[in-house]
Amino acid sequence: MKPKQFTIALLSGLVLAGAWYYKDSISASLGNSSPLSPSSPSSSPRPVVSQPQHQSFSTSAVTPAAAASKASEEPKKVILIDNESLYTGTLPAGEKVSKEVDNSGRKIVEMLSPEQATEKLRRNEESYIVGRGRGVWRYDVVQVPSNDPIEDDHDEKIIEVPQTVVPVEGQPSSDWMFWGVFDGHSGWTTSAKLRQALIVMVARELNETYKAALTDPSATAPTSEAVDAAIKKGFLRLDNEIVNESVEKVFKNPSKLVAAETLAPALSGSCGLLAFYESHSKQLKIAVTGDSRAVLGRRGANGKWTATALSEDQTGSNREEEARMRAEHPGEEHVIRNGRVLGGLEPTRAFGDAFYKWSIETQLKIKKEFFGRTPSTLLKTPPYVTAEPVVTTTQIEPDKGDFLVLATDGLWEMLTNEEVVGLVGRWIEEQQEGATKSGKPWFGGLFGGKDQGALPVEGEATDATGQRQPIRIRQWGVTAKESERFVWEDRNAATHVVRNAMGGKNKDQLSALLTLPSPYSRRYRDDLTVEVIFFGNGTDKSGKVTINEEATAIKSKGEKADEKAGDVKAKL
Template identity: 65%
Template sequence: MRRAIIQNLRTFRRPTPRKALKSLRITNSQHASLQRSIGSQPSPQPMRWSRRISVPAALGVAAAGSYYAYQRSGAQSVGPDGVLNGVQSRGAATATAYASVEHSPIGVHNTEVPEAVRKALIVEQGQLFTASIPADQPISKETDNSGRKVLEMLTPEQANAKLRTNEESYLVGRGEGVVRYDVVQIPSNDPIEDDHVEKIVEVPDTTAAAGEGKTRSDWMFWGVFDGHAGWTTSAKLRQTLVSYVARELNATYKSALQDPALTFPAAEAVDAAIKKGFVKLDHEITHDSVQKVLKSQSKVVAAEILAPALSGSCALLSFYDSRSKELRVACTGDSRAVLGRRAGSGKWTATALSVDQTGGTPSEDARLRAEHPGEQYVTMNGRILGGLEPSRAFGDAVYKWSKETQDKLKSSYFGRTPSKYLKTPPYVTAEPVITTTKVDPASGDFVVMATDGLWEMLTNEEVVGLVGQWLEKQATTTKATTTGNSSWLQSWFSTQKTNPLPIEHHDEGSTAGQRAPIRQQQWGVPTGQDERFVVEDKNAATHLVRNALGGKDSDMLSALLTLPAPYSRRYRDDLTVQVIFFGDGEHNGKVELNKEASATANGTNGGNGVKAKL
């Protein structure tokens, strides 16, 4: 998540072209050629990339070569321990040769480069470079004061493996309106600051009147948590948020059963229960923790208890009641949920189920100014007190504690100096905004939930269109059966072209209250060019991430997945994506791992299986 707390990770300054790069000295006996570079055009605005270079051209540049070395006067070869980021030298380079820099047209490879090459990515203060040498030659690195890093590129096979390492898919055979959900995570921070949760709670008729012929119903929860300034708050939400919300819902539903005239609780009561669960948990994280620390008078206890309060996290939680067929989406922060629904034309429509909540959102800015009258800097540059981007979040206690509390904790334990604009906290709340949608499982609705790492690369309509494209591809490649979880695909589709995207009103996703994809703006990627997309994955969430990171441009995908933290944060955020498919599937009462779309089946996680959740 982009946060002003670490401003340098959000602001990407490109140096101007360096005339000194007229030649390179290569510590290798074979001729090498620097094929392409990006960032060589001066930019008048530090936050923007030159639109003269498209995304595939800009980042695809990074995957063409295998070797780079910069020669200073009197340069010396560096041994294996001199190669950063885990790239091991494969031999000592003794001879030297020169190679001129060739700024060849984007996409045009040097014909002199041998066919068998290894790939490398070179990061130099905001610029990416690439070069090529024969595959059997060593990688070495020259050190200088320019901050260059040399990384051996992931091969396409390695990139696929990394992309699929954390993918999970589950087949839901409970006959309650949900047939499948897919999940994937791709880290950028180390460790990843995102988290997620999926839970199905069987509700007996003593809690919710099940209706004729039924003895139970399901409450289904899916959540994505976009952490910032650390991972502890999002981990806390994974462990406890569903329990807090389910407890409040349980009390609300039981109360409604006391009235014989009611079948369901009032909509306002259900919304209030969800909000109460959110606010209670945040109070425990933010305020109860302070009392425990002051009582214990232990810095060890303070370090453990205050961690989720000092970091922060957005939360996007969906609650589906299988009996009412209502889907509620509770949004705290700027993660986003979008509904895909089949239109009469056979194409899909995209409907946002949440609004990005930041200091730059007009409705949130107006709310904050009404709550804090006369405070000029309550939002500044789209950020709370000029610092935090999301206007609603768990944790982030420095925007909720009083100045006195912060001074006390800092003097006795640790903390940060309060903002000079802090006057009437709290400025940030965990109370969510809730939307309610009636779902029609028979029509094959689906919902995509994702942290903002996805939405800064793709529009709402691109995301829904990509899932529609994926569904059509699965329907044409899956054998039709009369039973089983594959039948829900076959019953929906006839063979259609996958390009262009099967979406109605294909535009740039300029939905009120939602930001356009910032990466597309920065990199100058033209929207609406569906030929850049591809269908290669069995997991729908992985399919979305692949196309967000490059699609058909395998070089771009390899480049983005090769970059380690913290360099990767300049180009992409942590990514967590869930895709929930509604429909009528099997009635075997089970929730089973879908092996063909999970890491356990394709062996991309070293045979360790899907990671256990605490």
């Protein structure tokens, strides 16, 4: 079945009369296109069926002041949501609607204006200038929730490493730089645990590995394979703490309250994507557990950018992961079913998700003494899911302006690798052009408003093994050309990418997607966490990490960057 197109269709009086009404005040003509289908990426869209139900919904009281200004107000756009479709329509000036429609799960909500959508989009953006002169000069971050609360998380740290660990001629120290994005599922507790502990755990293992290498007179640094092993050990140690050591603790102290707190990160789950950059060797390690993705942008001799995936999405749809799972669990037909582990979990590697790791005996004991669920009848030889990451190594060329995009799978459902790299590449060009005109550093430049044409990127999207394709675009029915889709309005590169993923020039689509309340929003988009890391030395030689205020959300009008000093210190 062909996916329904995303159209900002107007509610017709006929459709509204066949469902519910608002004092006959909503009326318009219904577009010819179908509404956005809320079906999940793995399912086929269901037909829209309107059943005659004449049910009204309540209005908010209009104050005298509001009534006086009613005539001067503009008509309001609203969104109608049910279990099958999404439409937008208009309300006459001054009219209001409540969020709750009836007990059937249908809602009508007032749509955010483009300005309100931008405010929501930028609410959690952060940008930092890294004045270390060691190969990274800036990174941008943004989060846009769909779940409530958001299940994604992230963490960044720069660790100054002394000569006793990494001997660097002519320098007293070098830097280890870490960036991590964590895509939680079935709750937020596992991703929060990764934010608190993963980088610290991996750094400890790296510290031991680098120190051990110094005991060899012929070696000045550990081998690349030894570094990979240290990263993997850090991942596995943390997951063992989450899944197994937590069980030992609760059995020693059999309290339901203690069990609920201690086992929470084990009962939910999270993918983990970690980037590790060593400033002396200029090597970038990407460690991935799950289906978040890292993509490198590099400019070619012709001025265009190339997109190189530095990770593969580890799901049951990845042929290599399926083969590994079947080899580890021979004779179990349903170890991967419908692209999911035992027919349930999509990622084949993840932190937590203890129901796919605990033995049947452990699960039954936890259920008997505390809480839990009956183990799946397909559970035979756990563990099925592992937190061991796949690690790749890339030599970075800071002088050529390489950049790295890390993002949870919500972004890659919307854009291809090439589109993301092209968007950041053109954003850099816009910033540089603005700096030339204004005389300011390019990260504070102005933005051009001309038609940009095709993105400056080489290559086309491929169906490589393990790479999630942007199924949301097909779901929404987006067919516009690049020059008709994308805009350059944000000083934060991560925010810029997310804006274009969710609508770009189509401001109604962006507003509609950001208006949708949880849990309805989850049918159309996932939580989003995006980080963009810019390699190079920049102009700041302060040796510090500082907030880039022009690309960072200010919580209140009077808030200053120095009030966030504690956050900045935590990065270094």
